[in-house]
Amino acid sequence: MTSAMTVSQDDRLVKANPMVVLLRRPEIGAAVAALAILLFFSITTEAFLTPAGVSTWIYSSSLFGIMAVAVALLMIGGEFDLSAGVMTGSTALFVGVVTTQWGISIWFAVPAALVIALAIGAWNAFLVVRTGLPSFIVTLATFFILQGINLALTKMITGTVQVQGMRQVPGYDTVKLIFGSSFPLFGMTIKIAVVWWIVITTLATAILMRTKFGNWTFAVGGDPDSARENGVPVPKVKLGLFMTTAGAGWLVGMLQLFDVSTAQATTGIGEEFIYIICAVVGGCLLMGGFGSAIGAAIGALIYGMTLQGIVFAQWDNNWLKAFLGTMLLMAVMANLYINKRARAAV
Structure with missing residues (x-):
């Protein structure tokens, strides 16, 4: 005997509108913008889609993309790292100085630089957690400390603010295969940094979406007090997030060092804001708790395409800064609009 009562369907079993599901994805806005920029420069600039052109902007995007993905994870966790850019130069300078000036083995110098980077990332995290100071302030202090060390120590040891002579270091060519090599693909010359970018993005996405640590990251960024209570x-x-950002800085530092075989004391300075912009354009909210690694990677792709597209079009390069500011503002507004529409459509 069937009951006459009408059983209401559980809301959790109601199939969600596919468009709502799509709009909820953090990277959807960045993907649309990337497609628009690709079409724009493809139409207006002949060199943009040539094998040499594609190789150039993909490589540029990869360096920014590796850092943007790491910064995005940290932003999802509710923190910022303004020392991320200068970390790339610090690690490269360390390897360059100890190998060319002091004769230390390159096989020791490269992992030692990673250990130092991770230690700095851990120190940033320790200060943020223990003191309660905003990560913006803590990492800004780290930025200035590293910048001063890079300039002063490099000049004191080498007499200049750069390190050269890496090609003469024993083992350089072997390590270059890991960080500075390239290979042909469909007529293009793809540098190994692009492979690292894809691997890092894939790994970060898997961690965010498939692991307990990923769930914790979203929880900490959304409401740390509630997360702690749970x-x-x-x-x-x-x-872990601060050390990840520092580790990414080491990786980009090695990729740059073994690509051009020189290190500058000014490398990476100012680029920390570009990483943040790429993450925000990719869907990360500045208050934390929302975003994706794929979105940050697409944000970096947008920047890389624009950077090289302006060069290919022979425009005044100063327009790039204006574009960055506009892109940041539009991305924040678009993310807020999409989120509101998606929630209203539930």
């Missing part, structure tokens, strides 16, 4: 180890999560 058993999330907030200090450990922030430690």
Whole structure:
């Protein structure tokens, strides 16, 4: 005997509108913008889609993309790292100085630079967690400290603010295969940095979407107090995120060093804001708790295409800064609009 009562369907079993699901994805706005920029420069600039042109803007995007993905994870966790840019120069300078000036093995110098970078990232996390100071202030202080060390120590040791002579270091050519090599693909010359970019983005996406640490990252960025009450180890999560950003800085530093075989004391300075912009354009919210690694990678692709597209079009390069500011403002407004529409459509 069937009951006459009408059983209301559980809201959780109601199939979501596919368009709503799509709009909820953090990277959807960036993907549309990337397609628009690709079409624009493809139409207006002949060199943009040539094998040499594609190779150039993909490589440029990869360096920014690796850092943008790491910065996006940290932003999802509710923090910022303004020392991310200068870290790329610091690690490259360390390897360059100890190998060319002091004769230390390159096989020791490269992992030692990683250890130093991770230690700095851990120190940033320790200060943020223990003191309660905003990560903006803590990492800004780290930025100035590293910038001063880079300039002063490099000049004191080498007499200049750059390191050269890496090609003469024993083992350089072997390590270059890992960080500075390239290979042909469909008529293009693809540098190994692009492979690193894809691997890092894939790994970061898997961690965010498939692991407990990924869930913790979203929870910490959304509401750290609530996350702590629910058993999330907030200090450990922030430690891992800051160390990830520092590790990414080491990786980009090695990719640049073994690509051009020189290191500059000014490398990476100012680029920390570009990483943040790429992450925001990719869908990360400045207040944390929302975003994706894929979105940050697409944001970096947008920047790389625009950077090289302006060069190919022979425009005044100063327009790039104006574009960045406009892109940041539009991305923030678009993300807020899309989120509101998606929630209203539920």
